[in-house]
Amino acid sequence: MLFVKKFGGTSVGTTERINAVADRVLKTVRAGHACAVVVSAMGHTTDELVRLAEAISSQPNRREMDALLATGEQVTTALLAMALHERGVVAESFTGWQAGIKTEATHGSARIEEIETAPLRALLDRGGVPVIAGFQGIAGTAITTLGRGGSDTTAVSVAAALRADYCEIYTDVTGVYTADPRRVRSARKLEHLRYDEMLELANLGSQVLHPRAVETAKRHGIRLVVRSSFDETEGTVVGDMLMEGARVVTGVACEKEVARIALVGMPKSGKQLADVFGALASEHVNVDVIVQSIVRQGEVDVSFTVAESELTHALAICSSLAEKTRHHSIVQERGLSKISIVGAGMISNPGVAARMFEALERAGVDVLMVSTSEIKVSCVIAQDYLDAAMRAVHDAFHLGEEGVHAHS
Template sequence: MTTVLKFGGSSVATVEQIQSIANYLKNRTEQGEKLVVVVSAMGKMTDSLIAQAQAITDRPERRELDRLLAIGEEQTISLLSIALNSVGVKALSQTGAQAGISTMGVHTKSKIKQIDGDLLRKKLETYDVVIVAGFQGVNELGDVTTLGRGGSDTTAVALAAVLDKRCEIYTDVDGVYTADPRIHQAAQPIPQISYDEMMEMSALGSKVMEMRSVELGKKYGVHIFVGKTLESERGTWIMEATETMEQKAVTSVSVTKNVLTVSIKHVPQTNSAVADIFELLSNRHVNIDMISQTTFDSDVFLSFSCPLDEEEFLEEALKDIIDRFPTVKVDRHNEHAKLSVVGIGMRDATGVASKLFATFRAENITFYQVTTSEISISYTIAQADIERTVAAIANAFSL
């Protein structure tokens, strides 16, 4: 039996933690398992490496930044391999390139193009544990690239898909909850959740899983377990929807902090103006969200949101937009958050929106934008209102 496991940065933050994981993995190999283990960089190593680069320049060349950031995961795979071999487990460390992970796209935000699964299968014939550096791969030029936020989750699920195995994600939380327990202490654990709900939650702010990894899981039928490192008694399985999952209209409430909202006024009302604006944003790789458009006479008012950590990309795009359309006026706000309620049961339930708007009215909570999907409703609110809004919605829907 072969299983793919992933350990996040908080799980491998110290040598002592790495040794504990090695002992845990040894116990599993003694039960006859072969393991592919994906690891992140130790603790805050990635942040430390970025800080070192930014101490030299606030805009490091992205190819070199990728080469630097890859060091973090490569340190962890080596230490874990050393720890495993020291306790008698045949283990081998592999960089993303050695594991056959090919990538495409821009540096620091690449995507997995393909994986040569035969490379890992061959290694597993000789070794009990193969440890793969998450978050990285190699592009068509032979350059190391990184996969962006949550890239190690994506690596693990992609490997599980190629090997046709289940995937276990271990981190510092014991599964998925109805709300972030750090925001709402009364949040309840969710034993099982559908791929669609987890993808929606990830897209809307949940930090437990990265959306691309869940999307891969759904596409290839990979069952994903999320649990706390070395404490596997409780956790959440991400899998196909069941009738039980669909009985509840709202499953969870998610929050994305540090959201930039942008308003562009006086956009020309032409067939191409709006398309041109979003093309310019796309050219600068800005991840757009919550789009709305209003037209007054011949004047178009456009608004959207994006992550605050993409401010550099946004600034470049806004300069391009102003150059193309000198008459537009741009307003930005960076103290907003996005709050979303998610539930696969919304597909058939009525009255969810009514109850939400009534809750906002009763609690005197101001919202600035609203968008919907088949299984979610999202609002932009002031960051200062996050905790009381989550508490009010959790109470209204018994989350």
């Protein structure tokens, strides 16, 4: 079998950790499997490089920022390849360009367009282990980086290009849980879940896998395994090839530090929504839940959530649109959170949302906004109630009980 293994920053944070990663790879090779490895920069390397750049320029040139940051992963690849040599394993380091990872010609958040696998294949055919720098690629002769979640995305793309059997994402948790174990004591590790479920969980702040990586895996049907680099526990498999009925609710996710903005009393014209969210998007403000009230006397209220850190920026944009939107007032609220349930079986199970609202009601949690998709229900609530809400919802769907929730 061919494994692509990805190790993140904490997994390669020290030379001791790099040696541990080499031991792990050795085990796979000894078991007779082929293996390619994708690594991130060591620990805080990237932060340190960013600090250097910021000491030089408040708005560092983006091409140069990519050239700078790409060195972080290059260091890890060389060190891990040395560690593998030390164990008698044939291995070679690959930067993005050496691995043939071609991206769009944009800096800081380039998308992978193509991977020319010949150099990687050549080494694999010789029984060697390619050690590939995550997060980076090449556009023409310029070094590019992929932005957030870049190393996960590299790993999945390499796995797709090499038609690997598994793409293993090694991280500091042992898998994907029904809820954050730090918040919900009865949270249980999932053995497997579907791409769409993982995608919703990833988007909803479970922070185990970046949504871009999950999307890429889904598109190419690459089986993902999320597992710990610190112990041998079996991880969680993400893939649609599982022979089972869909679970109604797979897990509970949350997002903290959410703020709400409401534009109150806008004349209903059909154009104001485009004006508001167009302006926010062009200023790179991420808007999450959007709710529009029904029309009353020719006026509507529109409210939406943003990350608290973007509230000031978003408010400024909304104020500047006053002439177009002609709202009566802007109301803002900080200190909110979003709690969500995710499950592929939800689509065919009416009443799931109701069960969630009921559980929140019983726990005394006010629901401020609601947003639903085919496999997800999200509620915006006051942050102070988050832990209580998580536990209540987790219990309501029996997520802590092995098997019970699966077809309930």
